Amino acid sequence: MNAAAPIPFDPDQLDWNKGDGLLPAIVQHWRDGRVLMLGYMNREALEATLKTGRVTFYSRSKQRLWTKGESSGNVLELKAVDADCDHDTLLVRATPHGPTCHQGTESCFGDASDPELAFLGRLDHLVRRRHAELPADSYTTRLFDAGTRRIAQKVGEEGVETALAAVAEDDDALVGEAADLVYHLLVLLRARNLGLADVIDRLRERHAD
Numbered sequence: 042m043n044a045a046a047p048i049p050f051d052p053d054q055l056d057w058n059k060g061d062g063l064l065p066a067i068v069q070h071w072r073d074g075r076v077l078m079l080g081y082m083n084r085e086a087l088e089a090t091l092k093t094g095r096v097t098f099y100s101r102s103k104q105r106l107w108t109k110g111e112s113s114g115n116v117l118e119l120k121a122v123d124a125d126c127d128h129d130t131l132l133v134r135a136t137p138h139g140p141t142c143h144q145g146t147e148s149c150f151g152d153a154s155d156p157e158l159a160f161l162g163r164l165d166h167l168v169r170r171r172h173a174e175l176p177a178d179s180y181t182t183r184l185f186d187a188g189t190r191r192i193a194q195k196v197g198e199e200g201v202e203t204a205l206a207a208v209a210e211d212d213d214a215l216v217g218e219a220a221d222l223v224y225h226l227l228v229l230l231r232a233r234n235l236g237l238a239d240v241i242d243r244l245r246e247r248h249a250d
Contacts, residue, residue: 048122052087056129063099066131068141070148071120073162077141078149080109082131087122094119096135115139165227165237172231181228189232195225 055064063081070077080098082090086106089097093108096117100107110116117135124131142149171181184192199222206215230236 048091050124050128052084054128055124056127057084059129063101064129064131066096066098066133068096068117068133068135070159070162071134071136072166073159074156075148075159076150077117077135077137077147078109087131090119090122090133096133109141110138113139113143115141117141161223161237164224165231168224168227168231169236184225184228185232189229192225192229192232196222196229199225 057064060081062083064083064087066080066082068077068080069075080096081101082097083099086097086099089106089108095108095110096119097106097108099105108116116138117133118138119133119135121134122131123134137147140147148155168181171179172185175182175185184195199218203215203218203222206218227237230239
């Protein structure tokens with residue numbers, strides 16, 4: 042794994058003294074915003090995290106540096122680190138490779154950590170994985186095999202059905218058709234090697250204007 046981009050703060054300005062050399066580090070899923078776990082970092086753990094690209098903590102029980110996944114293999118691939126306004130807490134954004142919690146769950150906080158729209162990020166990632174692996178007996182695989190033109194046709198059909206449901210059917214029908222439209226749109230984007238993040242970036246640009 043490669044080290045992350047330079048951090049947007051000076052480690053010397055962090056308030057290492059407040060917690061006797063340790064800062065709480067909240068780990069957030071890079072893609073969908075879920076809070077995965079809370080650990081603690083000293084200066085050496087932060088340096089190791091930035092150098093290796095694998096999230097590393099200071100274990101208070103083991104009294105040593107501890108890289109997440111060093112025994113289980115369920116590492117956290119670093120994407121970014123930020124400090125809070127008081128410079129005494131770190132927000133670590135990472136991609137988990139396997140369950141984060143020692144109990145085998147994706148988050149140490151269970152479903153409580155799941156933002157309302159996080160599923161869209163997971164669905165986008167699933168479509169991306171289907172595109173890479175093309176598993177047999179998968180509807181998504183059949184769509185990719187049919188080609189971009191056919192996927193675009195499906196998006197058009199689902200768009201029309203969504204519009205018709207909006208004017209002629211009940212809310213449940215509209216939600217169902219909208220779900221079909223969103224799914225097929227994600228497949229179409231992936232067929233062009235794009236994803237939900239590209240759409241979000243464009244929306245963010247427009248909002249900034």
